[in-house]
Amino acid sequence: MQRLNRSAIHLLPLFFLVIIFPACKSKTDAAKTAPKETPPVVVDVIIGQPQPITNVVEANGTVIAQEFVELHPEVSGRLTYLNFAEGKPIAQGTVIARVNDADLRAQIGKSKVQLQLAEKTVERYKPLLDINGINQADYDAVVNQVNGYKADIVYTQALIDKTVIRAPFSGIGGLRQVSPGAYVTPATVIATLQQTKQVKIDFTLPEMYSNIIKTGAMVDVELDAATKEKSKALIIAVEPGANTDTRNLKVRAVLKEGSSNPGAFVKVYIDAGKSRSSIKVPTNCLIPDDKNNQVVLVKNGKANFVNVTTGIREANTVEILKGIEPGDSIVVTGVLFARPKSALKVRSVKKLEDLNKTAEGNQSF
Missing domain, CATH: 2.40.420.20 (conserved putative lor/sdh protein from methanococcus maripaludis s2 fold)
Incomplete structure (x- = not known):
């Protein structure tokens, strides 16, 4: 009996391990399978x-010259004269280039000789007409020749005038595109001429802002994105119709303060009030x-x-x-x-x- 009791005593720890171990394992498995809470963001x-x-409308604009022109010859031919100062002021009416006009001047000379002969014929026929020495039709034919030669001279002189390229206004010359002796056509660009003393700003706005665009109103123009400095410009005109593709209105203003190069990009700010x-x-x-x-x-x-x-x-x-x-x-x-x-x-x-x-x-x- 004592030996049996001793055996039972030795088995008691093993009995407790069998009972406790599964319980601990079940708790561990439950902890692993339990969903983790998402931490707050x-x-x-x-x-x-x-x-x-402040209801300020921002628009993109482009600087344009007060006046700008590409200088083209009106007739084809060889340049016999070219006087163009690149990047320098050019006065209005200055002769910039000439195209060879020798044939036209020869034509004028021929017409003048024919005109002189016809005028002398008229002078001889006039007394004869007064005494009925010739009929009226012969006299009228000679007078018509005189008028025809005069018209030919005027026409040829107009062609000669087209061979001369003059500055249409005072401005700054651009870069020359041709050299003396070059053969040019009306499609040839000799150079450009621009007035830059007072530049204009062209910008577009959606048509929904048409009520805030008024001729004579002032707008702010940012000429330099680096310095953020703004200048004033005066609205002088608005395109009557909106662009059918973009539904935008084109507006033009004259820069009153500062200066910029034509073609430069600027920002325009319009105060819409309210x-x-x-x-x-x-x-x-x-x-x-x-x-x-x-x-x-x-x-x-x-x-x-x-x-x-x-x-x-x-x-x-x-x-x-x-x-x-x-x-x-x-x-x-x-x-x-x-x-x-x-x-x-x-x-x-x-x-x-x-x-x-x-x-x-x-x-x-």
Whole structure:
């Protein structure tokens, strides 16, 4: 009996191991199979608050010369004279080039000789007509010859005038495209001539802004993107009809301050008035949808997707007309990782001004 009791005592630890080991294993397996909780998405937010918005419309423009012309000959022939100062001022009426006109001048000489003979014939026929020595028809035929030769001389002189290229206005000469002795045609460009003392700005605007474009109004022009300095320009004309392809209106203004080279790219800013206060958000926090734009708000630690109505767009921000109330927390970073009703962890509260400075710095870089 004692020997049996001793054996039972030795088996007790083994009995407890058999019972406890499966229980521990089941707890370990349960821990492994249990779903892990998704950690909250870390985001930065801004607090929605009304800010002043100036309704300034931005347009792309091109600088054009006050006057511009390509100098072409009106007739074909060889250049016998070329006097063109590249990049120098040229006065109006200056003879720039001449085309060979020897044949035309010879034609004028021939017509003048024929005219003299015809005039002498008229002088001889006149007394005879008075005494009925010749009939009226013979006298009229000679007079007609005189008028014909005079017309030939005028016509030939007009052709000679076409062989001379003169400066149509005072301006700055461009680069010469031909050399003396070259054979030219009306399609040949000898050089260009431009007036650059006061340049014009051509720009286009969507037709929806036709009500803010008025002749005589002033606009701001950014001539240099590096310095951001703006000059004033006066609107002098608006194209009556919109472009049928782009539905844009073409506007022309005269630059009153500063100067620029014709052909340069500029930015034009037009004040459309109606300044107001609205909530603005960075453009990169907008989520485009098929029908609406959305932003993510933080409410009770959860991501809340709301539809918004946008207004005026600026370089890095956009106006929100509906969908956001003052005091709402708007997600500006981590937007792509947020899911509806998912947990969010706010890392910091940003200021819209700081975000704009960062965006401008990235663009300039």
